Amino acid sequence: MAFWIDLLSFVLLVGGGVFVLIGGIGVLRMPDLYTRMHATGLTDTMGTLLVLGGVMLQAGLSLATIKLAAIAIFLLLTGPTASYALSNAALLSGLRPKAEWLEPGSDR
C-alpha cells in the first residue's frame, strides 16, 4: 500500500514538474503577452495542483494535508482571477494580440 501511495505521489510530482517546465518554455517561446499568459496558466494551475497533490499524499491524513488543501483552493481561486485581471488590463490599455495581424490562410 505504502509503495503504491509513493508511486502515485511520484507520478503527481513529476507530472507537476513537467507542467512547470512546459510553462517556462512557453513563456520563453511564445510571441506575445496573451499566449505567454496561456503558458504560465499551466504553471499556475496544473503544475502547482499536481505538486500539491503529490505532497499531500506524502503528508498522509494530518493537519499538513488540510493546510495544503487550503493552499490548493486558494491558488485555484486566485490564479485564474489574476490571469483574467492581467489580460483584461492589457487589452484595455491597448495591447492587441499578435495573432490578429496574421493574414487568414497564411502558412504561419
Next chain:
Amino acid sequence: MTVLFGIFLLTLLVITAVGIVRSENLFAAVMLSGIFSLLMAANFFILDAADVALTEAAVGAGISTVLLLGALALTPIQERRNRAGRWVALGVVTVTTLMVVYATFEKPRLGDPQAPVHQHVAPWYLEQTPELVGIPNVVTAVLGTFRGYDTLGEVIVVLTAGVGVLFLLGLPGAVGHRKREELASGRSYLGHHLIPQVVGQLLIPFILLFALYVQFHGEYGPGGGFQAGAIFAAGFILYALIAGEREALTIISPRFLMVLMAGGALLYGGVGILCLLLGGSFLDYSVLASDPRTGQQWGILAIELGVGISVAGVLLAIYHAFAARGR
C-alpha cells in the same frame, strides 16, 4: 540539500538584483523588487527564520509592491537618463563590495555552535524563556519582552514614517485641505470587472481571519503584530481596489485611521506605563498578573495587539494617501 537550495535562491537573488539595476522601466523594476522580496523570504525560511520570512513575504513582497505601484501612478514610468556621477557610483559600490567580501573572511561557518552569535545572549534567551515567559515561540518572547524597548522603537519608526508620508501627500478627510467627498464615488480599479470582484469579496473575510490568526497565534507559531498588521492592511487594500477608494474610506474613515496609527503605539507605551504604576519597571510585564509568567503573556498579547493596530493603520493610511492622489 539545504545548501543546494540556498545557492539556487541566492543566484536567483543576484540575477533579480542585476535586473532591477539594469531595468529602465520602473514598472518592471517594482515587479522585480517584489520577486526579490519573495526570494529573500524563501531564503529566510530555509535558514529556519520563519518569523522573518513571514514578515518579508507580507511586507516586502506584498504591501511594499502595492505602495510602490501607488507611487508609480504619480511618476513617469520610465527612468530618467542620468549619466552624471556614474563613475562615482561605481567607485562607491566597488569599495563597499570589497569591504563586505573582506568582512566575510572571518565569518564563522553557517550553524557553527562556536560562533559569537550563539555564545552571547542567545543561549540565555533559549534557557530562560520557558521559565520566565512560558511560551513556545522564543522569537516572540525576545521581541515582546526581552527586547521590548527595541520593538517599541520600531513601532515609533513605523508611525513616524506614516506621519511623514501623510505630511507630504495628505490624506483626504484627515490631513490636508482636500475633502473625502471630493473622491469620485464608484470609480475603482477593478470595479467594472465581475470576476475579480466576486473572487475578491470571497477572499477578503478569509484574509482578515488569517490576519487575526497570525496576530494572536504569535506566541505559539511564527507570527505577531507586524505580519498581522500587514496582512490586515492587504485585505482592506483589496477591498479598496474592488469597491473604490471612497467606499473603503467610508468603512474605515481617515480620522479613524489616524486613531489606529497613534492608538497602537499608545497602547504599547500605555502597557509600559501601567507596568510602572503597578510597581515594576518600564515594559516589565511580570507585575500585570499575580503569576509573573501569566503577566508576561498578557503583556506580550497587549503589545503585539498595539503593534498590529499601528502597522495596519500606517500601511492603510500610506496606501490611501497615494491612491487618493493618483487621479
